[in-house]
Amino acid sequence: MSDKLFVDSYDVASGAFQTAGDASASIKRKLKQLGVDAVTLRRVAVASYEAELNLIIHSNGGNLIMEMSPDEVMLISKDVGPGIPDIGKALEEGYSTASEEARDLGFGAGMGLPNMKRNADHFDIVSEVGVGTTIRMGFAIKR
Amino acid sequence: MQDKRFHSVRLDKDKCKACTNCLKRCPTEAIRVRGGRAHIIDERCIDCGECIRVCDYHAKFAQTDPLSSLEQFKYKIALPAPSLYGQFKHLISPSQVLDGLLAMGFDDVYEVANGADIVTRAIRERMRNAQPEDYPIISSACPAIVRLIRVRFPDLLSHIIDIRQPMEVAAMVAKKEFCKKHNVNPEDVGCFFITPCAAKMTAIRNPIGHETSAVDGAISMLEIYGVLASHIKKNHSDSKRATASSYGVGWANSGGEAAAVCPEHSMAVDGIENVIRVLEEIENNKLQDLVFFEGAACTGGCVGGPLTFENSYVARNAVQMLMNGCDITHPDDKVNDSYLGKYQLIAEKAILPNSVMRLDDDIVEAMRKMEQMEEIVRSLPGYDCGSCGSPTCRTFAEDIVRGFCNKMDCIHILKEQLKIMAQQMVELAKTTRE
Numbered sequence: 001m002s003d004k005l006f007v008d009s010y011d012v013a014s015g016a017f018q019t020a021g022d023a024s025a026s027i028k029r030k031l032k033q034l035g036v037d038a039v040t041l042r043r044v045a046v047a048s049y050e051a052e053l054n055l056i057i058h059s060n061g062g063n064l065i066m067e068m069s070p071d072e073v074m075l076i077s078k079d080v081g082p083g084i085p086d087i088g089k090a091l092e093e094g095y096s097t098a099s100e101e102a103r104d105l106g107f108g109a110g111m112g113l114p115n116m117k118r119n120a121d122h123f124d125i126v127s128e129v130g131v132g133t134t135i136r137m138g139f140a141i142k143r
Numbered sequence: 144m145q146d147k148r149f150h151s152v153r154l155d156k157d158k159c160k161a162c163t164n165c166l167k168r169c170p171t172e173a174i175r176v177r178g179g180r181a182h183i184i185d186e187r188c189i190d191c192g193e194c195i196r197v198c199d200y201h202a203k204f205a206q207t208d209p210l211s212s213l214e215q216f217k218y219k220i221a222l223p224a225p226s227l228y229g230q231f232k233h234l235i236s237p238s239q240v241l242d243g244l245l246a247m248g249f250d251d252v253y254e255v256a257n258g259a260d261i262v263t264r265a266i267r268e269r270m271r272n273a274q275p276e277d278y279p280i281i282s283s284a285c286p287a288i289v290r291l292i293r294v295r296f297p298d299l300l301s302h303i304i305d306i307r308q309p310m311e312v313a314a315m316v317a318k319k320e321f322c323k324k325h326n327v328n329p330e331d332v333g334c335f336f337i338t339p340c341a342a343k344m345t346a347i348r349n350p351i352g353h354e355t356s357a358v359d360g361a362i363s364m365l366e367i368y369g370v371l372a373s374h375i376k377k378n379h380s381d382s383k384r385a386t387a388s389s390y391g392v393g394w395a396n397s398g399g400e401a402a403a404v405c406p407e408h409s410m411a412v413d414g415i416e417n418v419i420r421v422l423e424e425i426e427n428n429k430l431q432d433l434v435f436f437e438g439a440a441c442t443g444g445c446v447g448g449p450l451t452f453e454n455s456y457v458a459r460n461a462v463q464m465l466m467n468g469c470d471i472t473h474p475d476d477k478v479n480d481s482y483l484g485k486y487q488l489i490a491e492k493a494i495l496p497n498s499v500m501r502l503d504d505d506i507v508e509a510m511r512k513m514e515q516m517e518e519i520v521r522s523l524p525g526y527d528c529g530s531c532g533s534p535t536c537r538t539f540a541e542d543i544v545r546g547f548c549n550k551m552d553c554i555h556i557l558k559e560q561l562k563i564m565a566q567q568m569v570e571l572a573k574t575t576r577e
């Protein structure tokens with residue numbers, strides 16, 4: 001098994017609702033061209049969309065990164081703040097601090113992080129208030 | 144009859160002016176302009192007919208069966224799509240269209256709207272056993288959308304309902320009943336769908352979901368419009384021949400199927416670009432409460448098919464008016480149980496992904512090609528101008544990696560290259576003068 005990586009990175013700006021979903025759409029498109037199986041594809045689709053939207057809604061801006069090896073897709077969401085004070089709470093279903101604006105657009109059910117965790121084979125979140133949040137999600141590719 | 148490579152949508156190369164109009168409109172990036180004319184990549188084409196609509200030179204066309212092909216059969220049955228009813232103004236009943244088809248020489252007619260009634264009932268039965276992961280259930284009625292999902296949304300294939308299309312069911316029922324009634328051999332009977340589109344033609348010759356189609360051929364609505372209209376004009380009475388419910392007739396319009404199958408928590412979207420947008424949302428699990436999704440490639444639904452005569456909005460209205468006069472019994476009550484057992488309504492074959500978008504069957508090799516592609520993309524101007532003959536700079540890079548063209552086919556790169564060469568010439572001239 002080679003651990004050759006394909007890396008793809010997207011800047012996601014805070015409040016960029018106009019282009020919401022573009023980064024995850026591009027990731028999905030590439031995974032289809034790379035021949036990733038349908039089941040894995042769908043799991044990555046859901047998680048990358050949720051991660052992208054969280055960067056837009058909750059962060060001060062960051063990156064959505066896809067790293068692929070022949071066996072695994074890694075999704076990394078990395079932002080420059082504001083950080084999550086209580087990760088345990090943020091991971092609870094239904095917990096949300098989404099703004100009025102985001103709620104008007106249909107976000108803020110507090111399901112994003114739980115869905116990311118559920119869809120990923122491994123999920124790791126590190127956050128520091130005032131510094132930023134990094135989420136790493138791994139998805140095993142079926143072959 | 145059957146042909147795994149069959150495509151209804153074709154190019155007349157003598158008419159093509161290589162204008163690149165169709166290039167960007169193709170939802171599966173199946174068109175390239177090379178060597179002074181367009182080419183359709185067969186493996187990618189889903190026969191949606193978008194390119195037929197946008198070509199100002201009528202170089203794209205849909206191959207359907209000529210009227211003369213009826214002669215192969217001793218007995219001919221017409222299967223009018225419900226969208227055919229919308230092509231005529233001032234009808235008092237769909238029966239006039241059926242009588243017109245008989246006057247044209249068909250031995251019998253069977254409404255595809257009746258097929259839609261049976262399919263409605265069958266889908267509803269099937270949906271009772273649906274599991275949470277099956278939602279949203281996606282309609283299989285528009286063959287262009289089914290093919291679109293195979294190419295662009297392979298992860299949504301499992302959501303497509305495995306019930307055959309109304310046209311297939313109509314053909315099965317029509318043939319069986321005709322043979323029984325007249326005591327004739329099925330081989331002598333030909334069922335011809337009167338089609339609004341190329342996609343249905345392809346679905347007959349090159350079916351997915353089942354081995355062979357029950358339909359023997361498809362005649363374009365445009366081809367019979369004139370003759371049929373003149374027969375209809377002569378006849379102003381309602382023979383009451385038409386029996387389909389208003390639900391079945393409603394399948395002609397976008398939203399008609401959803402209204403019959405799943406009036407609550409359903410969504411109907413028309414126009415292929417709109418359908419793609421919503422499929423993206425389904426893929427992202429954004430439409431959590433959605434139970435049933437109906438997508439039609441054409442604006443307005445089948446009334447907007449590329450082979451229809453009437454403007455889709457006018458036709459939509461005409462269908463709506465006719466629905467008011469039809470039987471309003473829901474297919475649940477109208478369609479007899481016996482149909483569910485007697486006919487093969489469930490598709491016998493799984494719909495498999497079309498992997499034509501893959502860069503390589505080997506994932507490591509695909510990653511290598513993707514890397515190469517990204518590098519090329521970074522060196523391209525990103526104008527997506529289409530003058531290289533590929534729809535976007537990305538697809539151009541993809542075509543280079545696949546070995547179909549080279550970087551100098553980009554006029555912007557070529558211009559840069561020429562500038563450098565001119566510069567070198569000037570410098571060369573300077574040095575030789577000294």
Ligand SMILES: Nc1ncnc2c1ncn2[C@@H]1O[C@H](COP(=O)(O)OP(=O)(O)OP(=O)(O)O)[C@@H](O)[C@H]1O
Nearest residue numbers: 054058059090096097098107108109110111112113
């Ligand atoms: N990148 C981030 N930076 C800062 N806070 C975050 C970030 N991502 C999530 N959070 C916090 O965690 C909470 C829960 O996130 P989650 O995605 O589960 O729900 P949501 O975004 O509020 O609603 P939904 O995702 O259902 O639209 C958020 O409301 C926010 O307070």
Ligand code: SF4
Nearest residue numbers: 169188189191192194
């Ligand atoms: S019919 Fe549709 S898929 Fe086929 S080439 Fe034309 S636009 Fe593309």
Ligand code: SF4
Nearest residue numbers: 285340440441445448
């Ligand atoms: S919407 Fe109807 S007419 Fe248009 S391609 Fe699909 S099946 Fe054919």
Ligand SMILES: [Mg+2]
Nearest residue numbers: 053054112113
């Ligand atoms: Mg969220």
